[in-house]
Amino acid sequence: MPRLAPSLFWRARREISPMAAQLLPACRDLESAANELRWIREYVQDTKSPIPDELRIWRLVEKRAKGIPLQYVLGTQPFGNLEIKCRPGVLIPRPETEAYTLHLATLLSQSHPPPPSLTIVDLCTGTGCIPLLLLHSIQAALPRTTAITIHGVDISPRAIALARANHAHNPPPSPFLPHHTLTFHQYDIFSPTHDPNSPPDKPHPTVDLLVCNPPYISPRDFARATARAVRNHEPRRALVPAPPQQQQQQQRADRYAAWCRRPEDVFYARLLEIAAYARPRRVLMEVGGWEQAVRVVGLVFGKQGEGGFGVGGYEVEVWRDEPAAGDRGERVEVAGREVVVRGVGRGRAVYLKLAED
Ligand SMILES: C[S@@+](CC[C@H](N)C(=O)[O-])C[C@H]1O[C@@H](n2cnc3c(N)ncnc32)[C@H](O)[C@@H]1O
CATH class of the missing domain: 1.10.8 (Helicase, Ruva Protein; domain 3)
Structure with missing residues (x-):
């Protein structure tokens, strides 16, 4: 510097x-x-x-x-029309995450006729910023009769406590609709679940959206390419995929690592495994730039060299930082298939939509 x-x-x-x-x-x-x-x-x-x-x-x-980041000093960060509480130990929400969350809310609110119900799962929820903004935006756009069920999942007890505090701090615009629920679960997405409320390992044909901003930075990039304020003050486990603690999970993680070859991509292998099993209608995975976006699309297609894991039946898009800027005619070819690229800015997310939807 x-x-x-x-x-x-x-x-x-x-x-x-x-x-x-x-x-x-x-x-x-x-x-x-x-x-x-x-x-x-x-x-x-x-x-x-x-x-x-x-x-x-x-x-x-x-x-x-x-x-110390200003958000930890003042204790909050604006996110859409919400005020998200921030505390050390939990990642500060970023503007790029806000941009695709608002775009997702627009897409979910556009179905005609409006759906009778909507189920959303946010893995790696952190402050709970994504499900909270989705709930607020969708509730404002859809009829009151649509039942909205949202789950937020995180491995960190601090994150779950803060997400619940954020829910209390940002009550939904229509708080007295009993068929609108947002619940947070402390849970490692690599472990199989026995909690009937936790979505990852059980078939969930009614999941309309699976969204995740996972840890996706390599240890090398964390040490060399992140800002000092991030390195010194934000939680490493939120940014760099951590090796699992238990032996059984170690074996599972080794399998994911073998699929994707790069340690920073390991969460995507797990997310695609969950997607292949639960078949959510839409999947949004945040990524850290164009190269990672292309690698993740390669994983979806089961591209040789990116691992053997493919998830069929989805239309695939890459979203840049501002996806609301729309389809500007940009395309990228991955594994011999053409993929739509939306918006402007850096590669920010890989978006899957069930082809029959
Ligand atoms: C990049 S942060 C995203 C936080 C929030 N969704 C956002 O966009 O601001 C990643 C989150 O994943 C959580 N996490 C890390 N490993 C996990 C695991 N194995 N299972 C569930 N959550 C995990 C971290 O605690 C952290 O809150």
Whole structure:
């Protein structure tokens, strides 16, 4: 990371405030430092405390200056029209995730006639941002008669506790509809389940959408390519696929690793196994860039060299960061098959839709 010129610190002090100069090493430029200082001030004005405002602002600035992400310092991140609570130990929701979640909500709300029921499973749910935004957006768009059932799953007890807190913090627009449920389950998606409410290993022909933003960064990229604030403060297990703890699961994980060859792709092998079994109508898997997107499409087609695991019967698309920008005529060929590429930006997700739907 390049060092900052002393003149920049002088400008921050002179043009904004000494606190902006303190924020500069974490924010890296004047505009971000000014914005973050404004958000910290607004947060202090909007929240009550017996401690004087200026002292609280200094304390928050000091925390942020140590490189702690602003979302952990202030405790929240906007996500669509929601305010998602953020705590250390649980990944901060990203804007790219918000973009495809809103697009998914639009697709799910467009069916004519409206479906009598809708079942959604979000694996690796973290803060619960994806199912919460889906619930809010779909509830606003579909008739009240559509029964909506959503499950969020995560291995981390901290994530599940935060997801439940976020559910309480963002009650659905129509809270008194008993046929609308959102429940969170602590669960390792690599282990077989005996919990009748947990979806992964049992046939679930009525799942309309299986969505997952899994850990997908290689240990090497985590060490070299992620921002320092991410490396030092966000949970590694949310970003880098972790080796399973138990012997039995180790054998299963070895099998997935053999299918996909790259350790950072191992969750996709498991997700496709679940998709092959549960046959959800739609599947959305977030990926970390174009190359990974193409590898995952290769896994879906069972492409030689990407492992032998294929999932038939789905139309496959690659979504870029902003999928709502639509089909701009872009196509990519994988394993001799043409795949539609939607939107603009980096490769962000692989989307499957049951062909007969
Ligand atoms: C990239 S984060 C995604 C969080 C959230 N869905 C979002 O988009 O902000 C991945 C999540 O997967 C969870 N996770 C990691 N391994 C898991 C496993 N084996 N089973 C279930 N969840 C897992 C982590 O705890 C983390 O919350």
